[in-house]
Amino acid sequence: MKYIVGMYVVMSLMVCVNLINGYLLNGEYWAITGWILIALFFFGTLFFINARSIFSKKKIER
Template identity: 65%
Template sequence: MKYIKWMYVVMAAMVLVNLASEYILNGKYSAIASWLVTALFFFGTLFFINAKHSLSKK
């Protein structure tokens, strides 16, 4: 269950990075924000794999 919570945290962080990039920073650092979203997507995928593995054991 803890992996599912972390997946939600990663998803919320992706949304916050996009919103901060566009509205607070006016798109000046959109390339850096894109890299951050890509890294967060990678970590979210890892949490998904761990959640799938731990839930299939039960």
Template identity: 75%
Template sequence: MKYIIGLYVVMAMMVCVTLISGYLLNGEYWAIASWLITGLFFFGTLFYINARYILSKKKGES
């Protein structure tokens, strides 16, 4: 369950970065925001890979 919460937090952070970049900063720092979103995507991918590994390991034990 903690992996799903982690993925949700990463996804919410991606949306927040997009909204802050677009509305509060008027798109002036779009390149930095793009790099942040890319980093968050890779971080979320690590959550996904870890969850698949843990869940497949638990399924094999039972």
């Protein structure tokens, strides 16, 4: 369950970074925010892979 919560947190951070760049920074730092979003996407992918492996192991045990 902690991996699903981690995926939700990463997804929320991605939205927050986009909103901060768009409204507070007026799109001035789009390259930096792009790199941050790519890093967050990779972290979210890792959470997804971990959650998928754990849920598939639980299904096999039943």
